[in-house]
Amino acid sequence: MTGPASTPHGRVNRLTLGCVNTELREFLRSRRARVTPEEAGLPVFPGSRRVPGLRREEVAQLAGVSVDYYVRLERGKNVNVSESVLDALARALRLNETERAHLYTVAKPTRKSQALPPQRVRPGLRRAVDSMPDVPVMLLGRRTDVLATNALARALYKDFEAAPPHERNMIRFIFLDPAARELYDDWEGNARLAVASLHVYAGRHPHDPRLAALVGELSVRDNDFRRWWADNDVYRHAHGSKSLHHPVVGDITLAYESLTVDADPEMSLALHTVEPGSPSEQNLRLLASWALAEQPSDVAH
Structure with missing residues (x-):
């Protein structure tokens, strides 16, 4: 499957799974952008920030994983991520309970599309x-x-x-x-x-x-x-x-x-x-x- 297209309808392609886990990619990016270095306890030097929130290498440092591993994960690559790493990422990104559960869900998605049966009201x-x-x-x-x-x-x-x-x-x-x-x-x-x-x-x-x-x-x-x-x-x-x-x-x-x-x-x-x-x-x-x-x-x- 292809990545998101440029049209509004094309943007919903991010809901589907191909070789890139777009749900995981966009979720990690959005959460990283919302944590400031001060909140994470990292030193900040005037004029040194070019991105909102944390840098990728800072998230990797806080989570105790390699920068390369985290970059692959945030790019939605097919990484077999462990629960301990997800826990560490949740702490580094200061996720609440709902966000943590969502991270677990999108990090380990179902591999096959299964038709959803219609819902009937008894x-x-x-x-x-x-x-x-x-x-x-x-x-x-x-x-x-x-x-x-x-x-x-x-x-x-x-x-x-x-x-x-x-x-x-x-x-x-x-x-x-x-x-x-x-x-x-x-x-x-x-x-x-x-x-x-x-x-x-x-x-x-x-x-x-x-x-x-x-x-x-x-x-x-x-x-x-x-x-x-x-x-x-x-x-x-x-x-x-x-x-x-x-x-x-x-x-x-x-x-x-x-x-x-x-x-x-x-x-x-x-x-x-x-x-x-x-x-x-x-x-x-x-x-x-x-x-x-x-x-x-x-x-x-």
Whole structure:
């Protein structure tokens, strides 16, 4: 396979593996650029720095490997890297837990492309999503595909289940639906975390053609996505909070929890809750009433 092409679509070739491990190459380069010599405890002399962050030889010194070995590794060459070396690199580059796990994943990628079976929503899981009418619930799959939602989640975000199949994706909604930029109080912060979360998936499934198509479309259509994707940040979207300004009921601050489905570890239930007795709880109840009034009586899943 060839390296990245010059077109926006060509850039997604970095997701695939050929003779060069491009995911490892770009991740190491991006992390090295973010560690200053001062943070690493190295001496700095005025006017001596021409690159941001650490030099390759400095990373090699901090990790206790030869410069040649590290250069080959950062160039994505087929190096059989040990766990002890990865641990040393993680320390040298000051990686957090998520970044360390991502380094291990991209340093030892799968060698063969395996077709990913379609994800199916079992009837019992569908009923579980619908059985919590007081909180917005979404069932997310690979690439943040939206597999199922309850009525309150559809009222909070959009009716994904009425959209064409290729549009049923959360990160696509964030970047390509104008309503999303009005909905999120901190759109940029949420968008950047979504991109970083997608990078974690890319590390696990570099051959996924649907991921390549999604990244290609977003790269072409949104400059912010293209720039943030190139940053190679990684983030596990497990829990947190978000503030929304809903066009119907106004401000809502939500806590969210992402719960993995045992039967398919690449499915997760995203549950949104509000502080009891808060204005957000009142507004969420108003939204639930509005959603019930708007929902056709003959809706069936």
